[in-house]
Amino acid sequence: MKTKFLLPIIAATLIMSGCSSVELSDSSSNSNIESNNDSSDAQTKENAQGEASDGDSDKKEAESSEPGEALSDDELSKFTDLFNTSEYNAFLEDGFNSPEEIDWEKVIKLGAGISSEDCSEEEINDYLKATDRSSLTEYEKLRVIKKSDLADFIKRHTGKDLMPGNDDIDWEYIEKNDSFYRAIWDSDVRHNGYECISGEKAGDKYTLRLKVSQEKSVNIETTSYYGSDADRIVKFTKSGDDLVFESNEIQWDDYCVPEQTFDVELPQYDSPVHFVTYYEDKEQAEMVMVKDGKYISRFVPIFTAENNSVVKTKTIDAVGFFDIDADGNNDIAIIGDSDHGKRLFIELATPDEDEAFTYFADFGEREIKEMGGDLTISGAKKALLNNDKNDKYESYKEAYAQVAKIYKCAYDNPSFDLSRVAFDLIYVDGDDIPELVVGLPGYWVSLYTFKDGHTSCLMNQWGYGAMGNAGYLYAKKGNVIYNGNADYAGALYYNTYMSIHDDGKLATDYWTLDYNFNDIDGNGVPSEEELASSDDYETKTEYHSEIDANMSEAEIKKAIAKDDSLKFEDIAGDKDYDTIMAQLGK
Template identity: 35%
Template sequence: MNFKRIIPPLTLALLLSGCGNVSTDDSGASAAEASSVSEISASSDSSPSDNSPEKETTSSVESTVADPNAETKKELAEYTALFNTPEYNGFLTKSFSKPSEIDWDVVMTAGGGISDKNLTSEEIEDYRVLSNYSFFDKDKFIVIRRSDLEKFALKHTGEALNTDEHTLPWSYMYKYDSFYNFHWDYDDKTYTCFSIEKDGSDLTLRFQMDDNSHVGKSADRIVKATKTDDGLLIRSNEIQWKDGCDPDQSFDIDLADNGESLTFYTYKGYSGAARFILTKGGNVVSTGTLSGVRDDSSIYVKTLTAVGFFDFNADGIKDIVCIGDSDNGKNVILYESVDTNYNYEQCSADETVEKMIDGDLTLNKVKKALLGDNTEGIYNTYNEAYAQVAKLYNMSSSVYGYDYGLIDGNGDAIPELVINGASTTSLFTFENGHIHCLMQKWGWGAMGNHGYEYAPGKNVYFNDNSDYAGAIHYDSFMMPSEGQELQTYYSVKTNYFKDEDKDGIPSEDELAANSDMEYSESYYENHTGVEMTQEELETKVNELWNYDYKPLQGDADYEGLITVLQNS
């Protein structure tokens, strides 16, 4: 979209004389559009980017529009104030091209101005029971009545929203037909409206995030809305990911070869490392910073010279290879996919890859170093796929190294691969020619986490964890989820103290009163989404508890695992 500027006569004279720095771009607007559409802008804020930033910490193009008149300033201030209220602020968080695409979870994050604060003590107590008496802060508590959500959606979009108990991914109680959540304001964002384009009652509002960087996650928002007597009908919100990106290293890409298009944006690093943002449907699915460690020193890739996409971790989804210039010369940074939702994590095999390559770093040389002769990434057996995964771990820098092993997790003919670091556990299975990551470097050994176990042949994994020096104990039973890591299906929270104030955490007095640890009370939780009675839940958990569990631990080094894979 071309944003037109209203230029006063004096400014226009300066422009024509070559003394001004004002740009007008009406090339995309017809005469009819110019007569029916007008724009008002605030001169103190940045105008839309031309994708060529000079500094990372500032907007890429400074506004040169003359000071708006008092009425214009007032209108801009009114929309700034409006969209910094809980009622409207959430509409700026994520992109959507039409109301049916709105993520009501983020719109309602701060309550949307409709959170019910008039709760009875009975409702609060019912929620405590539902949430197993977890930490409770009434001031941060958000309660959305389902009927109020439907009214809110109709008022703010003009379209009916058909809701059920799953419309918001929050706690829900049928008794009150309401959703429950907490809102922590540490991540709240504020915005300034600096441009209004009008076409009758239709508005195009441009907002700038109130921080020092106006690219990437802090990019401008363009909201289309219709003004009514009751307020605004929100039509769309478009985050301007292209603003300030490196157009030479930003691409549309199908990462899973399934026809699903994503966009990979990169942003140069001026004072630090370059970074990337991967979007799907206009919203972030993954981000990355192009930095690493070489010979125990940090390196920061500031400018990308090449980006490649190919699957080097055998999961069937293309991974990301970035080559660029740092103060140390040319470096490669690797990011690998960890699930089917296009989440990516940095792979620390990059330093080893650089040492394996003679001469210039190129994408073909990196691919050869990572995949060897299997450049197509085809795996006919679990043996081949597991060998590739283990190769990546062996190439990754680690002071303590890794232990590897094969286990029988689900009782079929294909074993699972477990890889243990000093304080991490990873777990993989093999499905349809690719690996499926069940655990990606899950931590243990700190903060009361005792590690992970599995029930051979049962497809059940167990973790026990403690908090407050053992005063609260958690038992979690996990199972595989299609395309994702292990998910907790059932859990038990046991308090080894009497929670007199019902806040879910032990006070010093409560701990002192229960110092002998003889008191305990357990709370069972069902995470499956399938309704169960308390008796059914406890029966199921007791069944899982009675399985025989073994430590989820490998017992071979890399060479030992490769030998086993080659001979099985």
């Protein structure tokens, strides 16, 4: 490696970065970061730099020695206008390091300038049939993108054939028309606007810096200047009238808090993630986690004080990563300070949900001391873990005892009666390892299974008992979970049949929709007139399969009838904490 070539690159990187990583060390008082991983930030940085080849170094040196020509104010203005068109605006929403990483679902969410609202009556009917709908509402418009137009759009803006599969974007593909369709609601038409504030060009290659503009945003009340609203540095080649994109780098580290901004390796990710903290809102600390420049999750630690006031966390003292629910994924412990003192916040890793992490519980100094710990990361581990381990559990009993413990910690406090939390062991699928139920009967229920040394959360505090949701039932060792859910006071009723699939996840197999009213206008929504005329109406039922789109109605009915023949019991729990721990041998 030619060190003299690499040093300017490292120096330039440090200058451009708003914050640098801090050293990960369990014993370091400066970093205030702990992880159950053996790797350190120093190792991470070494891996990130790698062994640059002579050719790579020569190329980088040549590139850095030839600065581009600064763009004129007129050019910047033209790019501002261009990046606020429907064709280009959405390229700035998510970061990407290469064309292969572009999220085409987001790029075309509002049509990208290649969609049309000129759909024939036949096309509208095709869409309604494909989506099991009877009509469009007055608040949505059907748009169509021809598949060939999308392929051409992607090729023009990447220079590559990166056409996604028909099922890889959230538009309905209708084969007979070889086109994608989507009903776009009026409320969907909202996005950030941008202003191009600087840029340079070298031949036909451009590098621009754009900032979020409140003035140019559409249907967005407020914008910021950091985090997901930070500046973008976008690189592309101009090819005729088209921009061929190379990358879009969101400047996550701008305005960050250096001592609480760092890289960390977590077992659920194949490369380090980047944790960034902001104090730009003087009353509320904020954090984001990104990976390879792309958003993973956001954290805004707040809590409810004993007087029921909402308290904001102003500063962050420490951040730690360890597995509290025995699933093999590291969760996050955040210790922050506020006008009401210090607080520990726990964010659970939820890789199968929209957010990669979700709030689980928070603890004050008194609670954490009663649990045998203190408001440090090591003290949090002592309070929350039966043992400080991040490897596999020897049995389901050991793993389930850990899960039960964290629920005890979360709900055993003066503001909540732990006896209201119910536990149980039930047998959902056909094996001899039971599933663990944790719930607040009448409100929510969680369900865990155990395989290969770790738990897996099948149901994460699924709510019921309100808004028409009757709750969840299971057939012992039948691998069927049923849910009934009413809408419009029972005018619509959904019956959902789920099972644990081969990948270990709980997923829907079949569902039906009962129309218990006379749907005169065919829009699927009951009006007062329709309800008044439905006294003698005979229920109409739609049948759907999520495992085989080609199943006939008769085949779906037969499969559902087989499930219905099983004996079902409530998934709610009927044991207190001490009883379930005794059952687990603890």
